[in-house]
Amino acid sequence: MNVVDSSAWLEYFADGPNADAFARAIEKTSELIVPTPSIYEVFKRVLQQRGEDDAFRAVALMMSGSVVDLNIVIAMEAATISCDLKLPMADSIMLATARAYEGSHPVDPRH
Numbered sequence: 001m002n003v004v005d006s007s008a009w010l011e012y013f014a015d016g017p018n019a020d021a022f023a024r025a026i027e028k029t030s031e032l033i034v035p036t037p038s039i040y041e042v043f044k045r046v047l048q049q050r051g052e053d054d055a056f057r058a059v060a061l062m063m064s065g066s067v068v069d070l071n072i073v074i075a076m077e078a079a080t081i082s083c084d085l086k087l088p089m090a091d092s093i094m095l096a097t098a099r100a101y102e103g104s105h106p107v108d109p110r111h
Contacts, residue, residue: 002026003033003098006041006090013046013058032065035074035097037090039067068097 002025004012012022026032039059047055068074070093078096081087087095 001033001098001101002028002031003035003094003101004038005094006038006045009038009042009058009062010045013042013061026065029064033097033101034062034065034067035094036067036069037093038062041090068101074100 004022004025008018008022009026010016012019012026039062042062043055043059046058070078074093074096077099078089078092081095082089082092085092085095
């Protein structure tokens with residue numbers, strides 16, 4: 001499973017100098033886990049910089065992976081990670097989500 005940080009998504013969408021480094025994980029959608037806070041961060045930044053149409057296109061591409069909502073278990077694990085590692089909330093949620101799905105199979109977020 002691959003969890004891609006919001007900054008990596010933004011680099012990919014902007015076709016920045018490091019976009020190719022993230023493309024393999026992003027484009028292998030069968031193994032892609034997308035935490036909802038990442039959708040928030042990417043949508044907000046693309047909306048600010050490029051407008052609503054591009055922001056919706058970015059989210060549509062992100063949704064080709066398995067979108068994982070922030071649930072109680074992940075939230076509590078993220079809080080623990082944040083305290084232990086002194087990470088900001090969003091980074092802690094990304095790491096907790098990655099740990100929750102490490103070694104698992106893709107999930108259908110509708111179930």
